[in-house]
Amino acid sequence: MEHIRKRLAKCEEGIRYLCQIKEGCEWGNLSGLLAKLDELKASFYDYSEEGFSDEVSQIEEAVAFLAERCQEEISPMDRVRIVRSPLRFSLKDILENVYEDYTELGGEGEANIDPAMVVAKANILRRVKNRVFTQQVMVIGHEKGHGEEFRNGGSTKPWGNEKALRFMQVAETEGIPIHSYIFTPGAYPVEEYPGAAQQIARNLYAMAKLRVPIVSIISEGGSGGAEAIGLADFRLMFSHGYYSVISPEGAAAIEGRVGEGQKAPKELIEQCAEHLKITAQDNLDLGTIDRIVEEPPLGAKHDDFAFFKRLRFEMMRATDEVVLKTKSLRAFRAYELKLKKAGDDEALVNPDQDTNLHIDISWEMNDDEQKRLLALRAKKYRAMAAKAYLNDTTRFGEFCKKTSTRVAKVYYTVVYDILKRQQKQVEKVIKEVSGEGSSFVKRLSSPFTAAYDFIIHKPEGRSGKTPAAASRQEALALEFGDTYTSPLANEDRTVTCPNSATRGCKDLWVPDLYGEFCGVCENCGHHFPLEYQWYLNNLFDRDSIREFNAKIGASNPLNHPVLRQKLQNVKNETKRHSAIITFQARLLEVELVVAMLYSDFRNGTVGAAEGEKFVQACELAKLQRKPLLAYVHTTGGIRIQEGTMGVIQMPKCTLAVRDYVDAGGLYIVVYDNNSYAGPVASFLGCSHYQFAIRSSRIGFAGYRVIRDTTGQDIPPDYHSARNALKRGHIHGIWDRREFRRNLHQALMTMGGRNLYYR
Amino acid sequence: MHDEIDFDRILSQYPADPYEYIDILTPHAGRLVFKTSEEQPVSGPSGEWQHVPGTLLYQLERERNVKPVRSVVNGVVASLERALDGQFVEAGEKVMTLRHPLKKREIIDRILRNVLSMFLAPERAKYFFALDIQSRIDKHGQRSISIKPGDEVLTMSLMKRDTPVLYQGEPGIIHSVYFTPGATVDQDQPLIGICPEDKLPLIQKIIARVKSEWE
Structure with missing residues (x-):
């Protein structure tokens, strides 16, 4: 009976998972199924083994049917709930199942500068024919944990992002690729040093020119928090993941002008999720990601081992593609890699399917390849969102612009890179020679000039413009012109400075404030917009x-x-x-x-x-x-x-x-x-x-x-x-x-x- | 300091009328529009940093600048000059009275201000304790410092100059400090409350009684 009990537990897990996805048990009579399940559990010993097995089979069929229906009509918000489910796989599951072995860096579990950000040095196995190679990667990602509160749901604090950056630089020093896994609802918004915004900016700035391949994959891509480790040469996304500028709830609160402490209506949240185009397919269509990694129906969970096998294959394939693009000699391997795309989905249904690439690609790069990598990265991002804005310039205008840019390029190259460089060289030589010459002349003439100065006393100081006079002149040039006065000044009324209670500022007459005072309170210095x-x-x-x-x-x-x-x-x-x-x-x-x-x-x-x-x-x-x-x-x-x-x-x-x-x-x-x-x-x-x-x-x-x-x-x-x-x-x-x-x-x-x- | 402290009078005064009546005066002239009415509860600024503003009492419009005037204490509007609503009022005119229920701490503070000898600020300035007094306070606490007239107790910092302030009043110990070192204190505001040493037990007894009796 034990195996039937296990099946029953699995059924219950499936129903509860569906309840989570549909945010309640009303959909598809899930509550009825749960009641039946409870009834079965209560009368466990009243049934014979076959009878009980039949009952469980019926529930299994019902759950499978509902799961299928749920997958068919899955909405973007359903995907958001899948991603947030504690049953979903997390980074730790990936480290355990995708990589051969790993060592966590910069902290462990709760003893960590930020448990929401996990960094690990990991080995991944490459099988080529009968030989096995180990390749090192730096794995960086958000860890949601399976309900562990200290993980903060993968919401990284600024110092967590700083940790990620530190180990990205370690990867660069060691020349190993970076695999970044994005599982974050967004960054933890605190300003304390290094500051949420400033640290993400520093990460992006560093990643822009990190001289190693970066492959990122998104499960939950919450805006800035995701970008902190998301800038990559190849961007993958899980088929049930979401990548968005704001959480659908946040968007609904803004759209619906919902007050603080109140909840936005469910329908509005669903609508916002729909409008924001957050799913993997949407993002692929928009060109913000390069490929989708398929998950099993209703998303992969922490025990979907076939999925992890597939993920290992996809991460290696993406890294290989990035590296190969920088190699001069790549035609056959690139072709082989391309062929590998066929039969991809086999791995999901058949865990025994061979997902090894059998291509020998070293991830080490020389200087030229690194340069090519960075150029490709810049090109990739430059082309993004190219059709997402309006450009009313006519074709002729476009042609003129292109031509003038080319001419300007030639002109500035000649002026700055050729002439200026030559000029600088010549100036440098002249400066050296004149320096030498003046020292030589000074040595020769010094006895005579000393004697001359002794006989005819010369007043101290030099003629010409004094520094004070120069600065005065400059100050004059820095004065504001009187050509523009803010239209805000055209009102006959007074305003109160916000600091009046604490600083005793008097009311300000608007024409004075926005005219002569440039919008600045003359008492406390408060700047009005x-x-x-x-x-x-x-x-x-x-x-x-x-x-x-x-x-x-x-x-x-x-x-x-x-x-x-x-x-x-x-x-x-x-x-x-x-x-x-x-x-x-x-x-x-x-x-x-x-x-x-x-x-x-x-x-x-x-x-x-x-x-x-x-x-x-x-x-x-x-x-x-x-x-x-x-x-x-x-x-x-x-x-x-x-x-x-x-x-x-x-x-x-x-x-x-x-x-x-x-x-x-x-x-x-x-x-x-x-x-x-x-x-x-x-x-x-x-x-x-x-x-x-x-x-x-x-x-x-x-x-x-x-x-x-x-x-x-x-x-x-x-x-x-x-x-x-x-x-x-x-x-x-x-x-x-x-x-x-x-x-x-x-x-x-x-x-x-x-x-x-x- | 009164020679005799009327123990019973002080203690019976507050249970009979445990309120402070605050008259709200207009800060300047202008047209007034009430935003509250009689017996309406009002609240003062709240939040950890007092950043949530108090209840809007009235608006005063001068030169097309509508200035909201908000309550600075919790309480109830006791009375309101309804006739002034929508009218032009002069500066310093009483427009309403707020009834603020006193808390235990406030009552003790008021009693102390009655029974202690107050040393008032001679000028609007920043005040500090004299260096030796400050070091003694740091070491032994303020209640162990006894001062007498002519002692240099405070330093007044005004117009970038530090002037010693000599204590004038009854000798005694520093019972209460009413200023924050470095913060500006208005003229005639109390700086320190002095209690003669022999009357300290009596004052402590009053405080203990208020603490035990007052909810």
Whole structure:
């Protein structure tokens, strides 16, 4: 009877799993089945063995039928619940079953800097004919545990991501590939050092040029938390996984404007999951992943050993593909690898199916191959979300742009790489010779000049402009022009400074505040928000702004039902096409490229169009050897209605920044008003030089998300620029009235004479 | 300090009327619109950092700037000048009275302010204990420090200058400290409460009685 009891337990597990997926036992009369199961258990000894077996068989059939039906009509939200089930496999199961052996690094179990992030050095077996090789990999991933509370559901703290980065660098030193497994609902949103956003940005920045193959696979890909280890040369996804910009519940809370502490309606959550296009197939269609790893119906569990075998095969195959693409000699092996795709699904149904690749590929790479790997990685991300934005440029315009870019490329290559290099060489030689010559002449002439000076006394000091006079002149040039006054000043009323209770600030008359005072409280220095046009007019030299890519516009790549109309409205209101303005400008004779995220357009959220414009700004700055300024008037994060098309802008833009900085560029970020989430956790937070305007707020998640996620309240000044400075996230706080002067100084001190420091 | 402490009077005063009546005065002139009414409960700022604002009492509009005035204490609106609703009011005009139920700690504090000899702030400035007094407080606690007139007890920090403040009043021990070192104290606000050593047992007895009797 024992084996029948086991079958009965299995049935119960199956029913409870279905209840979890369908969020209740009403679907398919699961409650009736459970009642029958209880009845059977109670009258276990009343049945004969055959009779009981028949009863169990009936339930087994019913469960199998329901499972089949559930799989047939599976919804995106069902997949989310599958992924969150404690029965689902976790990273520890993968380490046990996919790899030959492993050693966990940076902590073990609960004794860990962050138990949600597991790093292990593992061996994987490669069988070629009758020979067996062991290849080492660095496995990095989120561990949800099977209900272990200390794992925090795979929600990694900043120091967990820092651990991941540390061991990525170990993998780079040792030249072994990285397999990253993404099982996270999102990063743990705390600002304490190293800071959730800033650490993700650092991870992305490092991964952009990590000289080893990276293969990532997504089970639960929750936005920024997923990206922290997700930038890869090959991105796989489990067939029942989800990859999304925000949890469906979070999206529903925003869409439905649900108050704190209240739950969004179930239907709205289902709708949001549908609209966000979070499933593996959706992501494959959108091009954010490269391949889907099939799971058994209703998702793999921790004891699906055939699935782990398949997973081992897929991880090796993906790594091989990445490595082979960098090899010069690869044709036959690549062909063999391609052939291996046939009969893939065999492994799922037949555990004895041979899933070995039988191809001999070394994962070691030489310098040239590493260079090729990095170039391919950059190319891969550059091509992502290419069709997810509008470009109204005509064909002729496109042709002109391409031609002018090519000409500019040739021109700047000649000027900077050929002439400038030669000029520098010549200048260097002249400098050396003149140095030698002047020393020689000085030695010869010194007795005579000493005698001459003794006879005719010369007054001290040199003629010409004194440093003080020069700085005075410069200060004059730094004064603001009087050409622009904020339209906010055209109101006859007063406003109260938010610090009036504590600092005793008097009411401010609006025309004074937004005119003469530049929106700054004259008593406490509180900065009232100003429109982005104020900066355009007061920060740069008069008439020096030349906008580019103005016609690249935000679109609705996922056909989100709400976004289309909202975009149309905001385009009509702002007369702009996206939330970012990219332009070339001049600041005291310093030419620079600027990318400005501003609040009027969907709160400065970043989608495919904004990402593309930012990347093109990086490319232009790189081409023309100009410093790049990212001025963040406001950014609310990634535009959630664009789903993963938005999320993918995080690695895409960070790669562009890394390319630019590695080529010698100077990248400065200045935050103003509110800067949150994805952009801060990627292409903004990765800058070496970050500053903030006074009274601004910088962070990863807002108050409500922090309260919901961590269950803790946070102080009202948690995201303030001053706290960001204390935490080391930014390097200085600038007064708005001193912005022009400070920016110029930063350009000169950080960039040096040539503003392109290598 | 009163020569005789009327023990019974002090203790009977608070059970009879355990409230503080706070008059709400307008901070400046403007048109007033009430946002609450009589007998409405109001709450003061709350939350770990006092970041949740108190109940909105009224709005005062001046030069098209609508300023919300919120309650700073918990309690009930005891009375309200309904006639002023929608009218222009001058600065410093009483618009309502809040009835704030006193807590045990507040009652003890009030009793102490009555019976102790208060040393008031001579100027609006930041105050610190004199170095030797501070070191003695750190070592033995404030109740072990006895002071007499002419002692240099405090240092007043005003306009970047430190001026010694000499104690004037009855000799005794420092029973209560009402200022935070480094924080600005308004003129005539109490800095320290002094208790003659012989009256300390009596004061402690009163405090013990309040603690035991008061819910």
